[in-house]
Amino acid sequence: xxxxxxxxxxxxxxxxxxxxxxxxxxxxxxxxxxxxxxxxxxxxxxxxxxxxxxxxxxxxxxxxxxxxxxxxxxxxxxxxxxxxxxxxxxxxx
Amino acid sequence: xxxxxxxxxxxxxxxxxxxxxxxxxxxxxxxxxxxxxxxxxxxxxxxxxxxxxxxxxxxxxxxxxxxxxxxxxxxxxxxxxxxxxxxxxxxxxxxxxxxxxxxxxxxxxxxxxxxxxxxxxxxxxxxxxxxxxxxxxxxxxxxxxxxxxxxxxxxxxxxxxxxxxxxxxxxxxxxxxxxxxxxxxxxxxxxxxxxxxxxxxxxxxxxxxxxxxxxxxxxxxxxxxxxxxxxxxxxxxxxxxxxxxxxxxxxxxxxxxxxxxxxxxxxxxxxxxxxxxxxxxxxxxxxxxxxxxxxxxxxxxxxxxxxxxxxxxxxxxxxxxxxxxxxxxxxxxxxxxxxxxxxxxxxxxxxxxxxxxxxx
Numbered sequence: 001x002x003x004x005x006x007x008x009x010x011x012x013x014x015x016x017x018x019x020x021x022x023x024x025x026x027x028x029x030x031x032x033x034x035x036x037x038x039x040x041x042x043x044x045x046x047x048x049x050x051x052x053x054x055x056x057x058x059x060x061x062x063x064x065x066x067x068x069x070x071x072x073x074x075x076x077x078x079x080x081x082x083x084x085x086x087x088x089x090x091x092x093x
Numbered sequence: 094x095x096x097x098x099x100x101x102x103x104x105x106x107x108x109x110x111x112x113x114x115x116x117x118x119x120x121x122x123x124x125x126x127x128x129x130x131x132x133x134x135x136x137x138x139x140x141x142x143x144x145x146x147x148x149x150x151x152x153x154x155x156x157x158x159x160x161x162x163x164x165x166x167x168x169x170x171x172x173x174x175x176x177x178x179x180x181x182x183x184x185x186x187x188x189x190x191x192x193x194x195x196x197x198x199x200x201x202x203x204x205x206x207x208x209x210x211x212x213x214x215x216x217x218x219x220x221x222x223x224x225x226x227x228x229x230x231x232x233x234x235x236x237x238x239x240x241x242x243x244x245x246x247x248x249x250x251x252x253x254x255x256x257x258x259x260x261x262x263x264x265x266x267x268x269x270x271x272x273x274x275x276x277x278x279x280x281x282x283x284x285x286x287x288x289x290x291x292x293x294x295x296x297x298x299x300x301x302x303x304x305x306x307x308x309x310x311x312x313x314x315x316x317x318x319x320x321x322x323x324x325x326x327x328x329x330x331x332x333x334x335x336x337x338x339x340x341x342x343x344x345x346x347x348x349x350x351x352x353x354x355x356x357x358x359x360x361x362x363x364x365x366x367x368x369x370x371x372x373x374x375x376x377x378x379x380x381x382x383x384x385x386x387x388x389x390x391x392x393x394x395x396x397x398x399x400x401x402x403x404x405x406x407x408x409x410x411x412x413x414x415x416x417x418x419x420x421x422x423x424x425x426x427x428x429x430x431x432x433x434x435x436x437x438x439x440x441x442x443x444x445x446x447x448x449x450x451x452x453x
Binding site for chain 1: 275276283434
């Protein structure tokens, strides 16, 4: 599993390509939604935004987080916290 | 999802020899090199079958090979030669299979028997079809509130299977029939009637050959509907402005080598697809569109001599335009820039670039 991340964000968060991170949904309903095992992959994407593939990050989507009217799950807009769980092999950091 | 597989940056265009090579690999991996090649000649043809990989329609005038790498993969999976009999499940517990990679699970092949999970051994055990039907029927009958049951399915099931499934749900006592397409298209079904009065897009394939401008929001044709790249290639060659708003740089929207072109394949010469590519922030598309509308209205006001907007059309076919324009005036560029993650000049450039298309 990969998480696509802007190179500047990778540096700012003191991560390295290949580090393994856990993504945790930032919400205020008291439920912990997290998914471990994403490999940090620098990609051409705006800073402050990250991307993963379906369905790997489904666990991060709160059920009550959907579009008004259509009730489509708002999967493209989930605020998350990125936490490093293990350092990439071959990284000196 | 190849787990620990290497993720290498790709610098070439989309399509080209890479997609042809990949096709051969897919067919031989699924053990269907001969039958798969035969099936693919009928894929998306008038007398053939609709591909289950994406929703791009069957065109009236087809190419010799009317399928893409993803579609070939989907067909190869549909007719996969590999089989996964009950003996496989006798050897592996569910807890163990949970540690397998999705790719390896898929590779075991098609199930041959109905299976039931046995909590005592943590294994799937084969059951007779008759027993499976009887047990499912018993469970469904036992549910008191028939309206509480949901009959979910994939939007890519065949028409025939979907029709039978729909009859089944109605015989049971409800029409709770969501499918995976709802996930993508329910927003369209709700918002489009409010704006243009119909719940689906009104563009046909022929329109791509006639349009003066193409704007993309949140669509990745190279990954999701690769056959669309042919229509985009022709539009690009006609000089049609193609403007993409997408957080991710997608190669299909940048450059494409037509794998069926006798001139492009030997030369490696690719076609530029998008004339402008703007990396909007995730979920910033609404702000970007508001900015584009605002820029358009401001441009119309500034050029009194040649109207940018078609005021006669607006007067005859729309309502509430004045309120919309007033609302646009209350939106500040600072806020729109922050939410879209794009400069005001970018949104204005989109309007300036497409102005000839707007006014014809």
